[in-house]
Amino acid sequence: MTNDNGETDQDIAGDVLPETLDDTAVPVELGELFPWHRPRKQYIRHFQWVEYAKRLIGRLCDGHSLHTGPEGKNEIRYLTLPGTDYLDVRLISASCADKGCVLTSTGFLATETGNPLKARAEVRQDALIKAGHITDRSYTVWRRLEEVSSTASNAYRELRRRGPFHIVNIDACGSPAPPTAAHAQRMVDAIYRIVELQLSSSVSGWLMFVTVDVRNESVSAETLEKLTNAIRQNATESDAFRSGFMDLFGQEHATVDAAIGKISADDGEGFVRLFSLGLAKWMLHLALSKQWGLKMHSSYYYSTSDHPHHRPTMPCLAFEFVPPAPALADPFEVTNAEPAPGGPTGDFSLRALDKVKAMEDLDAKVAGDSELRHKLIDQTRELLSEAGYANAALAKLDGFAAVEAGGSSS
């Protein structure tokens, strides 16, 4: 039977029932380790995220440009994909505390995670809040970050409500632009939306970390082509850039175009570096369109490939958006005063090229330095212990030491 609205009795019956419960929100036990517990990831956390966060927080504190929260302290806003461990959040919070600031974290976690993992994440976030590591305005949005790409989405609404952010950390395990995805909700679309929002509402410099899975078969050729257009354009306009590019990518190639074509079809280190430079150049263009600058910082890569031959797949990139100069043009020369100093300086493109060239292979670095490896494992152990991991799980950390000593990609 249907009513005037075309609604069947079955529709009504379906609507009045409580939600079905597939999995109960009982926090999962912390008995297993995951790839993000490996020493190389701790290296990124410690030497990239925390290191640059510390520098930025120091500058922001000195510049008195931070907002004071109800705690009476300067507030740093952090956008992240925290997983269920919130390890990055914990470390960045410590950097904030060192500078007398508080951290408000906004996390995005996909609902597909399942209720037991959600429940675990809720426990972890709650513990961080109660311990005062992050403010009680911290929140985890149970959505994929990619959803922010749509300005009509609630994910975007949450982003607007909680931003702008001082630090954005996109530590994703997937591809930024899968070849099969014709829609506009890819990670690269989310990056675009975040940068757009940040540039329209930030008043001070901010950091963006990007870790994504980049391999020939997982990145849309069309998107890569468009990313590399920014490189081509720069190479046409700047001899120094072209020369630097050829020096890095293709002395054996006749042209920039030929080099890009060859590397795009290839895989591994060159592919990762090319993607990294393309992303940097694209984001630099986005920044410049709003008179911002973009500094690339020390970046790395490692491999998650199970290919027998070591094949880098994960670039770990660090960018800093530099706010526009305060200088105000006076076209009629009314004032005798000089425009204020400051603002972006230097050639950001050449800097990006240098930083891409200097990207380090983390697998090799950790494998080659036993002392570093064990230090990273100790740090991870401490973090995981605080996060509530069982001793049995922590004992498995030593297994990572052996794996990474061999440079294995598992």
Next chain:
Amino acid sequence: MTTAAAQRGIEELAGRIRASAGTNQPVETTLATSERIIARVTDGIYREPWAAFRELIANAYDADATRVVVETGAPDFEQVTVRDNGNGMSPDTLAYVLRSIGGSSKRTQTGAALHTSAVGDADQSPGGRPLIGKIGIGLFAVAQLTQHFQIITKAKGERLRTSATVKLKTHDEDRLKDSSADSEYVAGSVTVTSEEVPESELQTHGTSVVLYALRPEIRRVLQSMRRWEATFAEGIDGKPVTERPIYHIGVSAGVISKNARPIDSNLPWAESDEPKERFEKLFDAAARGSGKSSKPANLEHFDEYLRLIWKLSLSLPLGYIHGHPFELSGDEGIIFYNVPDGRGQAVEINVPAGQSLRSNLKLAAGGSDPCGGFTVLLDGIELLRPIDLPKHLLKQSRVGAPVMMVSKEEAPFSDEVLERAGGKLSFEAYLYWNSKIVPKDTAGVLLRVRDASGTLFDPSFLNYQVSEQTRLRQITAEIFVHDGLDSAINIDRESFNYSHPHFLYIQRWLHKALRLLVNRLKARADEDLQRERVRQAAETRTSLAQSAMRVWSERLGDSADPPLAEFDNDSAATDVGGTEIDWHNVPLQGTAEQASAIAVVLEAYGVLSGLSARNRAALINDILRVLNSAS
């Protein structure tokens, strides 16, 4: 009482009843209650979703929290979190809560042992707040919203952090039918996990409640779905059945119908506004109303979400948007009155300049919080009581200034009747009058028991039957009950037991106070009217005198001597320019000023001189009679 013990008690009583047939002795016993009623409670007893939020936040207040953060997940409302920094629960307390639904440890001696009540005063929280909760069903208010929730809690100094995940069952009376009357009803299942915290987190404390998968119907209510659907439906006149809310949270794509486009939110605040600013802007939007004066005061220009925020703000123990009413002082333009114990009229209270009502009358309501304050943040909005008592009239009125009646009461129940009365009853109250109450929604009386309210503003003033409709729409009243009335609140906290002596006492007291207030308002308006009449009379006198004197000057020249020394209010002039008028033998037919003015005019033309003193008075009288009969 255990099931077996209960059964033994029933059998024993039955035996005594049988035995009484032989002894002719009546059987005395006490009435006992069954726990079966609690089963009903676990499936939700509240009429609107906001009540469930209210109960969760009230729980945090009772746990001495100073800050509660609520995230509703608006506008989809898929998951809700209520996080507080209160005392948290040890495993013992949590176990008690889970196994004693409807048998709260609060307000009992057990409370002190479980740290839910103060040691030495079971009526207070460990931190010294008057406890709002009493039955132990507050947590199960969430059943209204979801059947699946997680409690994460830790007590200060406790080594364990605990997570309890609850899955409730849908209440089914048929299932109860099959069980024995005293059997334990299983409302749902709980999975509890606990883990040791690091040394650095030993002192952390608080409770968070995470509500998963809100019921579809509750989400539809919070999304104002019926309202939106009605805005798209056309009536027979071709116009929408309902107008769109002016301020709303918006609707996501595909919610109203499968392919429906999203509706962008229109909130009264900006994203960059601070939490307090947001609330102030919400208040302003409520005060502005729908822009249609004919619309009733039901905040219909708000969607359900904004109304939820509004209702929570009114009901919770929060600070006021512009300060507590008892912080008003004597020099702010408000006229204060008392509410006398006896039969007399209300008497004006002289509150010295710079001194607050609270200090002057030794009032307790709204005093400092023993825990250091209570802040509630809902989706980034700081909730405050949306009640503002302006210090000036919002519309011109004969009353002259806002009037506030303030009282501190203790019901005079003697020790002998205290048990019949249901215990002691004491309260403080104010009734504030202004020519206009803004927002309209705050006209009425609001009862706060232990600083919390579930009933919100009652525009009928507890069913006040006297026809004072205009005046009642101009009154905001709050009654802060310190002792008593608790037992008169029904289990859902949204209504009262109207036969309870405490409720009846307050109702009668309020009606008396309303009568006194209205009397004072009428008296003040009458006084103002009287003053206006006197002023008008004086103006008339002046005008009469001036007109007569102008005629005198025009006829006799500016330098002529004045005809009389002054215009007397009380007696007509007996000598005008040296001409006598005999008012002793001719009674005056009009006012003295009129008679004097006519005499001056007549004498200016020399009319009086030819008459006798008596006829002069008679002529003036006749003129007055003609003039007054004409008017």
